[in-house]
Amino acid sequence: MADSPTPDHPTSEYPAVPERPDTPDPVPEPEVKPSGFARLLIFVGVVFALLVLSCFGLRAINVLPTFENPFADETTDRSQPVLLQSMRDLHRYVAADGTFQVIVDLQENKDNIPDFLVNQRTLFVGSGTVETYVDFSGLSGDALKIDQEKKTIELTLPAPEQSTAALDMQRSYVVAEERGLFNRIGDAFREDPGKQQRVYQLAQERITEAARASGLDQRARDNTQRMLESLFGRLGYTTVTVTFANP
Structure with a gap:
């Protein structure tokens, strides 16, 4: 008669169950990368911001002229030159x-x-x-x-x-x-x-x-x-x- 198994030695009818870890490993999330169009928009926005900052900097040091209102009132003087009609001495x-x-x-x-x-x-x-x-x-x-x-x-x-x-x-x-x-x-x-x-x-x-x-x-x-x-x-x-x- 074979030796009876002890509690520390499971039988073949009941194989040992693998131990479950206390904390399961996190499932890795797939990495999301920006598309080519999004990268283009970000690049254009950065370039535009740099251009605006450069213009304001040059305007601050009086290199660029000031930007006026394109719809401001404008007065045009089309008067003719002054014509001398007569001259006389006063007494x-x-x-x-x-x-x-x-x-x-x-x-x-x-x-x-x-x-x-x-x-x-x-x-x-x-x-x-x-x-x-x-x-x-x-x-x-x-x-x-x-x-x-x-x-x-x-x-x-x-x-x-x-x-x-x-x-x-x-x-x-x-x-x-x-x-x-x-x-x-x-x-x-x-x-x-x-x-x-x-x-x-x-x-x-x-x-x-x-x-x-x-x-x-x-x-x-x-x-x-x-x-x-x-x-x-x-x-x-x-x-x-x-x-x-x-x-």
């Missing part, structure tokens, strides 16, 4: 000037027609300057009398003259403008270049009239007197008498 002394401002309220409408149909009203603020001067070009031979012994001079000058008001367009502006329905329709088919010119002309006339009553004439006389006294006083004359003709 007048500007003794005083004044700056005036006027509000012109000009309205043009039709009788018996409502204003909302036919109406043209412009509210304009005009600013202009008026000069007062003495013209020395028309002096006659006896206008100047000199006494060398007494060191006196007598001058007879024409009355001061006043220029037409010159509007300052940087300080003149339209405050409001009203137009009737028919005026709006008419303006859509035709232009009236003389419309603004009438407003400007009226402002000039008002300012010129105001300057005549402002005392510029007397200020011009006083300034001319002082100018001539200072001029001839430096030449050694003690008395300078200036007489103005009647305007």
Whole structure:
């Protein structure tokens, strides 16, 4: 009789079971590699980023010009060269000037027609300057009398003259403008270049009239007197008498 097997020696009917490890080995995952198209996109992105950084770096050191808005407003000046029309010598002394401002309220409408149909009203603020001067070009031979012994001079000058008001367009502006329905329709088919010119002309006339009553004439006389006294006083004359003709 054969020896009975011990617990440490299994029989052939019951072969030994291999021992199971405590932790199973991980199953290796397949390696995923980027495709050729993905690699191309990554390469293009890197190159583009390098180009952008290079442009910003060159722009920072003022090597490249600045990038402007391609849709920005652009003004083109196609004005012709300035043409000299005339030239003349001036023989007048500007003794005083004044700056005036006027509000012109000009309205043009039709009788018996409502204003909302036919109406043209412009509210304009005009600013202009008026000069007062003495013209020395028309002096006659006896206008100047000199006494060398007494060191006196007598001058007879024409009355001061006043220029037409010159509007300052940087300080003149339209405050409001009203137009009737028919005026709006008419303006859509035709232009009236003389419309603004009438407003400007009226402002000039008002300012010129105001300057005549402002005392510029007397200020011009006083300034001319002082100018001539200072001029001839430096030449050694003690008395300078200036007489103005009647305007």
